[in-house]
Amino acid sequence: MFDALTDRLSGVFDGLTGKGSLSEKDVSSALREIRVALLEADVALDVVKQFIADIKPKAVGEDVIRSVKPGQQVIKIVNDGLVEMLGGNEEAQGLRIDNIPAVIMMAGLQGSGKTTTTGKLARRLKNHDRKKVLMASLDVYRPAAMHQLKVLGEQIEVDTLPITDGQMPVDIAKRAVNAAKLGGYDVVILDTAGRTTLDEQMMGEAAQVAEFANPAETILVADALTGQDAVETARRFNDRLKLTGLILTRMDGDGRGGAALSMRAVTGLPIKFLGTGEKSDGLEVFDARRIAGRILGQGDVVSLVERAAAELDEEKTKRMAEKMAKGVFDLEDMAEQFRQLQRMGGLGGIMGMMPGAKKAKAAMDSQGLDDKVIKRQEAIILSMTPKERAKPALLNASRKKRVAAGAGVHVSEVNKVLKMHKQMAGMMKKMGKGGMKQMAKAMGAMGQGGVPGGQAMDSAALQDMAGKMGSGLPGLGGPGGMPGGMGGLPGLGGPRGGKKK
Numbered sequence: 001m002f003d004a005l006t007d008r009l010s011g012v013f014d015g016l017t018g019k020g021s022l023s024e025k026d027v028s029s030a031l032r033e034i035r036v037a038l039l040e041a042d043v044a045l046d047v048v049k050q051f052i053a054d055i056k057p058k059a060v061g062e063d064v065i066r067s068v069k070p071g072q073q074v075i076k077i078v079n080d081g082l083v084e085m086l087g088g089n090e091e092a093q094g095l096r097i098d099n100i101p102a103v104i105m106m107a108g109l110q111g112s113g114k115t116t117t118t119g120k121l122a123r124r125l126k127n128h129d130r131k132k133v134l135m136a137s138l139d140v141y142r143p144a145a146m147h148q149l150k151v152l153g154e155q156i157e158v159d160t161l162p163i164t165d166g167q168m169p170v171d172i173a174k175r176a177v178n179a180a181k182l183g184g185y186d187v188v189i190l191d192t193a194g195r196t197t198l199d200e201q202m203m204g205e206a207a208q209v210a211e212f213a214n215p216a217e218t219i220l221v222a223d224a225l226t227g228q229d230a231v232e233t234a235r236r237f238n239d240r241l242k243l244t245g246l247i248l249t250r251m252d253g254d255g256r257g258g259a260a261l262s263m264r265a266v267t268g269l270p271i272k273f274l275g276t277g278e279k280s281d282g283l284e285v286f287d288a289r290r291i292a293g294r295i296l297g298q299g300d301v302v303s304l305v306e307r308a309a310a311e312l313d314e315e316k317t318k319r320m321a322e323k324m325a326k327g328v329f330d331l332e333d334m335a336e337q338f339r340q341l342q343r344m345g346g347l348g349g350i351m352g353m354m355p356g357a358k359k360a361k362a363a364m365d366s367q368g369l370d371d372k373v374i375k376r377q378e379a380i381i382l383s384m385t386p387k388e389r390a391k392p393a394l395l396n397a398s399r400k401k402r403v404a405a406g407a408g409v410h411v412s413e414v415n416k417v418l419k420m421h422k423q424m425a426g427m428m429k430k431m432g433k434g435g436m437k438q439m440a441k442a443m444g445a446m447g448q449g450g451v452p453g454g455q456a457m458d459s460a461a462l463q464d465m466a467g468k469m470g471s472g473l474p475g476l477g478g479p480g481g482m483p484g485g486m487g488g489l490p491g492l493g494g495p496r497g498g499k500k501k
Contacts, residue, residue: 002257002295008037009078009296017071027060027074034078042227042258047085047265055081079292086288087264087271094285095272096216096244097131101180101188103213107206107237108221110194113249115145117221117275118191119152120283121247126158131186136161136176138169138209139193149191156280159185169193173209190215203240210241217244219272222259224248230259234267243267247283249275260291329428331389334421335381338374376409380417383407392418 012033016022031052038048058077095104104121108114118135125131135153137160139145146163153160161176173190180188192209195202210218220243222230230248237243246267248260251274263271271286381389383406388394395403395418404411 002041002260002291005037005041005257006295008040009034012037013071013075013296016074017069019071022070022074024060028056030074031056031059038261041261044228044231044258044262044266047262050265051081051085054084075296079296082261082292082295083288085261085265086291087286088288095125097129097187098216101134101177101185102217103177103215104187104189104217104219105206105210105213105215106189106191106219106221107241107243108194109197109223109233110142112194112221112223113275114194114221115139115148115152115191116278117247117249117283118149118189119156119158120275120280121219121273122153122158122187122189123156123280124283125187126156132184134159134161134176134180134183134185134188135191136172136188137163137191138172139191140167140169140172141193145191145193152280159183169205170208170212173213177213203237206241218242219245219247220269221247221249221275222263224251224257224259224274227258228262231262231266234263234269238267238269243269245270245272247271247273247275248286251284252276252282257295329421329425331381331384331392331417331421332386334424335378335389338378338381341374342371376407376413377417377420380404380407380409380414392421 012030016026016030019026035048035052038051039045043051055077059074063073096102106114106118106121115137122133122135125133135149135158137146137149150160150163152158161172161179164172164175167175169192176188176190179185190209190213192206193202218241220234220237220241222233224230226233234243234246246263246269248263248271251257251260260271260274263269274284274286276282276284380403383403384395388399388403395414400411400414404414407413
């Protein structure tokens with residue numbers, strides 16, 4: 001998400017930070033480029049005008065022109081402006097679940113991903129917030145809409161209201177709320193009907209449901225790919241329903257991000273979550289500071305750590321941590337790190353959250369590295385016997401040929417995996433029990449080295465998060481985390497990543 005905007009802004013900032021001093025003309029020129037970049041990203045014109053008007057006095061002021069690092073100062077000013085545009089410095093807003101059962105009403109146009117998002121939200125409430133959730137479909141118009149929600153409920157193990165033919169939406173809402181009270185549910189999510197366009201019947205029906213249910217949250221689900229149409233939809237829905245928040249779907253397919261950047265400024269409504277992908281776990285809490293960091297190419301290490309913690313198998317992590325603390329790292333451990341890396345979103349997903357993501361991606365592309373490479377390396381390891389994975393020294397020429405044939409690769413690929421394992425095992429042995437502290441120290445440096453004065457995290461907080469994760473970020477080189485900044489990613493040419501010098 002935001003790829004095109006990040007690329008444009010990175011080019012602007014590279015030009016600024018490459019200069020020892022900046023004139024007012026340099027800054028004004030950069031602001032013009034930023035304005036064009038935002039407009040090309042489909043940010044609303046009024047929002048862009050206000051953004052530039054807010055940051056220009058600071059960007060061309062004496063504090064920047066006379067600063068020791070004026071380029072970094074401009075980046076910080078733009079970062080602060082983006083944070084304000086996206087919702088300010090308040091903590092990411094969760095859902096209000098006060099009275100039990102709390103009613104969450106999902107609204108939106110047909111095709112915006114409302115039903116899928118209902119399932120994602122229910123899964124998050126169940127797994128992350130430990131809530132007992134009941135879902136109910138109020139869509140009596142779209143064929144199989146109720147059945148779709150029922151299937152989703154079975155997949156994520158969340159209860160759905162039994163389907164009764166012939167009932168109208170308000171009647172279904174009444175039945176759902178009563179069932180939630182009787183069944184001891186914490187949350188009931190009402191998936192309302194949508195239309196291809198806004199019409200009076202749909203809005204009147206939704207208003208009736210809201211009047212009865214008195215929802216704690218009325219969430220609009222909007223498709224980010226529709227750009228400014230999504231912003232207008234939010235404005236019109238809010239006029240009738242008094243929305244409490246927004247969820248933008250298909251953010252992973254929106255390289256521009258104009259809807260997300262415009263939404264808060266135009267509607268005044270907070271974006272609660274971003275929907276990505278079709279999987280039930282593809283729902284990300286919206287945080288203005290983290291999103292601003294991603295847009296400016298500063299990465300989002302906090303979200304990366306949270307994703308790692310959520311995806312880790314605690315028991316496996318503990319066992320691996322104990323082995324690594326003794327300096328033991330076999331090929332089975334390496335394969336497990338590959339699998340964990342893929343569960344976290346693969347190389348692309350991880351790189352998108354790392355500082356300097358654009359340059360790292362360019363380096364990966366130049367080396368022909370992608371998730372297919374990781375899967376192929378895992379296949380090579382799986383073609384070995386358990387004894388060979390535990391003792392790679394057993395792999396003589398004939399065994400390597402057998403492994404290569406089993407994985408459908410050349411023997412040279414097997415040798416690369418063995419060489420990579422040797423390098424990583426050597427690194428683990430050197431680090432031993434001090435690995436976790438080194439990871440926290442490296443990540444702390446990354447946090448402190450982000451946007452000057454921006455969203456740095458202290459190393460104690462990172463150490464605490466790292467400790468909860470057990471053996472560090474999976475797939476990032478084990479307990480050593482990210483030595484040398486971007487390093488540690490297996491398969492990037494050495495134990496520290498990147499090309500060897």
